[in-house]
Amino acid sequence: MTQADDPAARLRAILTSQPGLALAVSGGVDSLTLAHGVARLAGQVPRVFHAVSPAVPVEATARVRRHAEAHGWQLTVIEAGEFADPDYLRNPVNRCYFCKSNLYARIAGATDATIASGANLDDLGDYRPGLTAASERQVIHPFVLAGMGKAEIRRMAAGFGLSDVQDLPAQPCLASRIETGLPVRADDLAFVARVEAALTTLAGPGDHRCRITAEGVRIELQPELLQDAALIARLTAEATRLCGADHRILTTIGPYRRGSAFLHDQ
Template sequence: MSAPPRERLSDVLAGIGPLAVAVSGGVDSLTLAAMAHHVLGGDGALMVHAASPAVPHEATSRVRAQAAGAGWSLRVVEAGEFADPNYRANPVNRCFFCKTNLYGTIRNVTDRPMVSGANLNDLGEYRPGLDAAREHGVRHPYIEAGFDKSAVRALARELRLGAVADLPAAPCLSSRVETGIRIEPEILGFIHTVETLVGTALGGPPEPGRAVRCRVRAAGIVVELDPLSLAALDGDARDALAARIRSCNPAGLPDAPVRFLAYRTGSAFLTGVSA
């Protein structure tokens, strides 16, 4: 009879020993950090969070709050990806360069084994960041223990992490920029502003099923929403939001109509475009 999921994860973490957790501020990495702290103690688990224009400030604040409340050992660093021209060019494998900079920075902070919050669901998607992880010897305890996203959320509830368990998926802001459009901090700030604006218009706390993505495309701005959110915005609400969004456009973005469409995972990636 196989061991329960939490026991399997505990065994994986204990087998690694003192480690460093890459903590982005989402449900996966925060839950892994909490579990690593539980299994290995304050001296055994070092949490490393990279602050960046591509990371919403709410995520950084969430990591700091969790660390302070639980007594985690935390280092907040600048990963330096914005100094990397390969990352800024936004090729289809941009995540490879992002994670290469992240793991290189963590390695400069500590010589401990590094772990990430990747889970089984990530294996079914295009994730060039996993290639960077492999090159840096990063381990994925959830994958080793057989955890998918639902199992991670269940563990977050078991660990009493409160609202963390229900955080909607939130990849970095650069994932909203169409392949080949240069990554600029001003554009990422605009994306965050739009998603906050639309989320506020929808009302209520974010839930796991909610998706709000502001896509910056060569042809204009697209706001992608989950089916329930898309249906909740009637024509007048969309027109009002579109006008507010256009008023926020930073220099360099096309003054094109704002479209509201159904959410599609990874729709900003254009395969076959290298830069």
């Protein structure tokens, strides 16, 4: 297999040509696999920067800490800073731009190294204002440069033996559950985290979402789960209990739709 046909070889060439990268690691499959790639393909100690905020799931932070400790990474935990930005808090259609601008500014304030993200080829097909913020900060995307999409990254994670990472569902920040135009509030994000934790406990891991909309709370599940009447009854009861305890209204339980809280016409 030539380097052109081998994703690992392409990624190795990119990482070895740019030693000492500052890796922005969220705790998802992409950025964690990138950090392991730096160690396993390029033979370098990963320099990992992980941001914490009300929008970052605590389990993602725990996962980053666990991998860093187990594999000897150089980990710096920083405050993301976006909750001090009124442009972010008003939740416009380009909210991610303000989130990533704050993130990369905080990382740049802690290091002079080139910042690298776990963005991949599949991300380029979506509306990703965060990529504009990355461009403004000269952030590089090794997976994009190596021509790798999500499926190839998952295969690489499996090849690295990352059993707790390779099948992780998509994990966008908790603010992605707030309908565009509704303000981002820390108590809303904490509520979303509680409900989604309950959904995972009852239904198992998967693409489960708790959305906060102008009408109320919408629960989204993997479509096949909606055929299990007994499970839906349990999920409905638990979601109703959690909503009631938080003075919220459960409006619907339906199929998972990626990015359904994002309203393009706002």
